[in-house]
Structure formats: structure tokens, C-alpha cells
Amino acid sequence: MPPAAERCHCRRMRHAVVSGASMSGLLAARALVEDYDRVTVVDRDPLPADVGHRRGVPQARHFHTILLRGAQVLDEMFPGLVDELVAAGGHQADFLSEARLVVAGHELVRTVTGASDIQTTRPVLEGAIRARVANHPGVEILSGCDVVGPVVEGGRVTGVRIVRDGVGDVLDADLVVDAMGRSGRARAWLASMGFPTPAEDRIDVDMVYASRLVRPAAPFPDKLVLVGPVPGRPTGFAFAAQEGGRWMVTAVGMAGDHPPTDEAGYLAFLKRSAPPDVHDAIAAAEPLTEIRLHRFPASLRRRYERLRRFPPGLLVFGDALCSFNPIYGQGMTVAALEAQALRRCLRDGERDLARRFFRAAAGIVDPVWQLNAGGDLALPEIIGHRPLTTRLLNRYVARLQRVGAHDPVVATAFVRAIGLLDPPSSMMRPGVLARVVVGGMRRS
Numbered sequence: 001m002p003p004a005a006e007r008c009h010c011r012r013m014r015h016a017v018v019s020g021a022s023m024s025g026l027l028a029a030r031a032l033v034e035d036y037d038r039v040t041v042v043d044r045d046p047l048p049a050d051v052g053h054r055r056g057v058p059q060a061r062h063f064h065t066i067l068l069r070g071a072q073v074l075d076e077m078f079p080g081l082v083d084e085l086v087a088a089g090g091h092q093a094d095f096l097s098e099a100r101l102v103v104a105g106h107e108l109v110r111t112v113t114g115a116s117d118i119q120t121t122r123p124v125l126e127g128a129i130r131a132r133v134a135n136h137p138g139v140e141i142l143s144g145c146d147v148v149g150p151v152v153e154g155g156r157v158t159g160v161r162i163v164r165d166g167v168g169d170v171l172d173a174d175l176v177v178d179a180m181g182r183s184g185r186a187r188a189w190l191a192s193m194g195f196p197t198p199a200e201d202r203i204d205v206d207m208v209y210a211s212r213l214v215r216p217a218a219p220f221p222d223k224l225v226l227v228g229p230v231p232g233r234p235t236g237f238a239f240a241a242q243e244g245g246r247w248m249v250t251a252v253g254m255a256g257d258h259p260p261t262d263e264a265g266y267l268a269f270l271k272r273s274a275p276p277d278v279h280d281a282i283a284a285a286e287p288l289t290e291i292r293l294h295r296f297p298a299s300l301r302r303r304y305e306r307l308r309r310f311p312p313g314l315l316v317f318g319d320a321l322c323s324f325n326p327i328y329g330q331g332m333t334v335a336a337l338e339a340q341a342l343r344r345c346l347r348d349g350e351r352d353l354a355r356r357f358f359r360a361a362a363g364i365v366d367p368v369w370q371l372n373a374g375g376d377l378a379l380p381e382i383i384g385h386r387p388l389t390t391r392l393l394n395r396y397v398a399r400l401q402r403v404g405a406h407d408p409v410v411a412t413a414f415v416r417a418i419g420l421l422d423p424p425s426s427m428m429r430p431g432v433l434a435r436v437v438v439g440g441m442r443r444s
């Protein structure tokens with residue numbers, strides 16, 4: 001298809017501004033280049049030329065995986081990206097032949113599912129995507145620019161006010177996207193414009209991540225080990241191959257059961273959940289960085305799709321819409337799915353865009369939020385209402401996880417659902433359900 005500017009010579013140039021140049025902002029920009037002549041992505045941070053950490057994305061020092069579905073979608077959006085990341089030293093771990101998963105205390109049976117994640121350090125991933133987005137004609141990425149508010153004319157958002165090097169300026173735009181993360185400003189903007197603000201759903205998890213990079217003393221047989229929490233021990237960890245022979249160790253503790261940062265305490269914390277061979281490999285590895293903490297108090301979902309009035313010219317995207325419990329590793333995959341949804345919405349024009357996009361995004365977020373709520377509330381340590389459906393579903397999933405320790409069909413169904421390749425309901429399709437019921441009786 002010719003660039004948007006060539007399709008119609010009779011109209012003025014159209015400009016979109018994306019606030020936030022982290023993963024969601026970059027993916028939103030990728031969607032917008034199809035329909036806008038110019039796309040400006042603005043971030044408060046000075047952005048590294050290629051790969052590096054920055055203040056606005058502190059979670060980048062912790063384990064990040066692109067789920068099975070996300071790997072597929074990103075490779076569609078950026079052809080050749082996965083090969084490029086692997087060539088740069090990243091990994092793809094086939095679930096479950098190269099990835100070891102221990103869920104609710106059960107190690108899933110090793111089998112080839114044919115589905116892989118993408119494992120790189122987060123700055124490498126973001127750097128590769130930023131370079132690809134920046135290469136699109138019409139895209140400009142402005143770093144060191146604080147977005148401080150919307151420009152509003154006649155009830156419509158027509159741009160953003162920015163501050164750069166202490167100097168204020170205005171970027172006019174036909175569309176403004178808030179991709180400024182979970183503390184995104186759109187709610188405050190709406191209030192200041194006299195629009196209703198969205199209700200917020202919240203699951204308190206009181207979680208802390210503690211991560212460091214290490215170099216194993218000897219080759220490790222898997223590419224990824226993930227151990228989830230169990231009732232009575234709301235902790236877990238990830239041990240993941242990264243670029244350059246480095247491995248990411250991430251310890252996670254929920255409900256106030258937090259990992260310490262002193263060497264002995266950190267290893268003792270890992271020992272509570274790690275299989276002995278993994279603990280020994282981590283203990284023998286050479287530490288390459290200090291242990292860094294990241295606090296995550298609660299999952300947050302803002303219900304923009306329920307608002308009856310919303311200003312034209314504005315969208316909200318990524319973590320600003322929904323910030324998921326990171327132990328499920330879904331944020332970037334959901335942002336990629338939202339980018340696909342945005343492209344589809346834009347194909348039908350701009351009329352009523354926000355309502356159509358928020359509805360489409362809710363369709364993506366809903367099943368993922370429900371899946372996570374089930375996982376969180378399976379832990380008695382997490383406070384929250386457990387309706388009968390949640391309790392029944394959790395009993396079924398607990399049984400499925402138990403059967404998945406020896407049944408490859410059941411383990412594959414579980415992995416495909418948590419990898420967002422298949423909907424959560426696929427874990428209850430007849431071929432799986434029968435095996436869970438029969439297998440569960442045999443083992444109980």
C-alpha cells in the first residue's frame with residue numbers, strides 16, 4: 001500500500017502524538033504510521049542511542065519475557081525482529097522442552113509444544129523496536145520532553161503541551177495517545193476538562209521483585225526456569241538465559257513476603273522455591289550486577305470502555321489502560337495486541353475512534369485480567385472477593401496443573417492459554433477436560 005500521504009492529495013497532513021516511548025508508545029506508533037502522515041513519539045527521558053537503562057522504565061532491570069502470542073504478533077508487526085534479537089544473543093525457549101515451569105508446586109511434564117517466548121534483557125528488546133519505529137518515514141522520536149498537559153479546543157484534544165530544557169512548547173495533533181504507563185495522565189486530563197473519569201479495578205498483591213544478572217559457572221541445561229507461588233508460600237522466581245552468556249535471576253515475593261537484597265538472605269529466599277539444581281547453579285554463578293528491587297503494589301485496570309463521554313482526539317494505551325501483575329509476563333504482549341486492534345479501528349476511520357478502540361481493547365484485556373485474578377486469588381494470602389465461579393474455576397485449574405505434571409496434552413493446553421495463544425476457555429475444551437477429570441481422579 002502507498003504511504004498515507006500518497007493515498008489522498010486532497011486533504012491536509014495528519015499528525016499523531018504518542019506520549020511515552022516505552023514499549024506501548026512504540027507499538028502504538030507502529031500502528032499509527034499506517035494512517036497518519038506524521039507520528040511524533042515524545043518521552044521525558046533522554047533515550048539511549050541503542051541499548052541502555054533509563055529512569056522512566058525502572059522495571060527494565062528485571063526479568064521480561066515476550067509471551068508465546070506476543071512473539072508471533074511482534075514478528076508480524078516487525079518482520080525479522082525475532083531473528084534479529086536471536087542474532088543479538090537473545091533466546092527463544094520452546095515451552096516445555098527448553099523451559100521448565102513449576103506451577104502451584106507441580107513441574108509441568110517436558111514436551112515440545114512448538115511455541116516459544118522471546119528472552120532478551122528489556123533494554124535490548126526496547127532498543128530494537130525503537131530503532132525499527134524510528135526508521136519509518138514520518139516518525140520522529142523526541143526525547144527529554146516532559147508532556148505536561150493536553151491542548152483542548154471546543155471539547156476536543158488538539159495537541160499536548162511539552163516542556164523541553166525548561167522551555168514550554170505545544171505540539172498540535174489530530175490524535176494524542178497516552179502511553180505514559182500506569183501513572184498515565186489521562187485521568188487527570190479528563191477531570192481538568194470536565195469529563196468523567198474511569199472507574200478503576202484493583203487487585204492488591206503487595207509484591208517486590210529482586211533481580212540481578214549472573215554468569216553461570218557451568219552450562220545450564222534449560223533456557224528458562226519459572227517457579228510460581230503456592231498457597232502458604234507466595235514467592236517464586238525466574239532464571240532466564242539472556243544475551244552474552246548472562247542469566248537473569250529474579251526473585252518475587254507477594255503479600256508482604258518480600259525478597260531481601262543481602263547475599264545470604266537472597267539465596268535463602270530463592271531456596272524456598274527453587275529446585276535444588278537451580279538453587280545450586282545460582283549460588284555458584286558469578287554475580288554481574290547488584291540486586292535491584294522493584295515494588296508493585298497492585299494490578300490496576302481503568303475502565304475507559306465504560307465512559308459515556310470521552311473527548312475526541314485522545315486515546316489511552318498499554319499500562320495506562322491496564323497494568324497487569326508482572327509475574328504473568330503479559331504487559332507487552334497485550335500492548336502488541338492493542339496495537340493490532342488500533343490498526344483495525346483506524347481502517348474504519350476516525351469517527352467514534354475512542355469508543356471503538358476502548359471496546360476492542362477491553363475485549364483483549366478482559367480474559368487476561370480474569371485469568372490473572374484467578375491466579376492471584378488462588379493464593380489465600382491475597383485479599384479479595386472470591387465469587388463462586390472463581391472458586392470453582394480455581395479448583396479446576398489446580399487439578400489441571402496437577403495433571404499437567406504427567407499429561408503432555410493438558411500441559412500444552414495450559415501453556416498455550418497462559419501464553420495467550422489460546423483463550424482461557426480452551427483449558428476446558430472437551431479433550432482437555434476429560435483428561436483433567438480422569439487424570440485428576442487417578443492421581444488424587
Ligand SMILES: Cc1cc2nc3c(=O)[nH]c(=O)nc-3n(C[C@H](O)[C@H](O)[C@H](O)COP(=O)(O)OP(=O)(O)OC[C@H]3O[C@@H](n4cnc5c(N)ncnc54)[C@H](O)[C@@H]3O)c2cc1C
Nearest residue numbers: 020022024044056059064065147181318319326329331332
Ligand atoms: C517488575 C516488572 C516486570 C515485568 N515483566 C514483564 C514481562 O515479563 N513481560 C511483559 O510483557 N511485561 C512485563 N512487565 C510489564 C511491562 O514492563 C509493561 O507492560 C511495558 O513496559 C509497557 O508499558 P508502557 O509502555 O505502557 O509503560 P511504561 O513501560 O511504564 O513506560 C512509560 C513511558 O512513559 C514515559 N513518560 C512518563 N511520564 C511522561 C511524561 N510526563 N512525559 C513524557 N513521557 C513520559 C516514561 O519515561 C516511559 O518511557 C513487567 C512490569 C514490571 C513492573
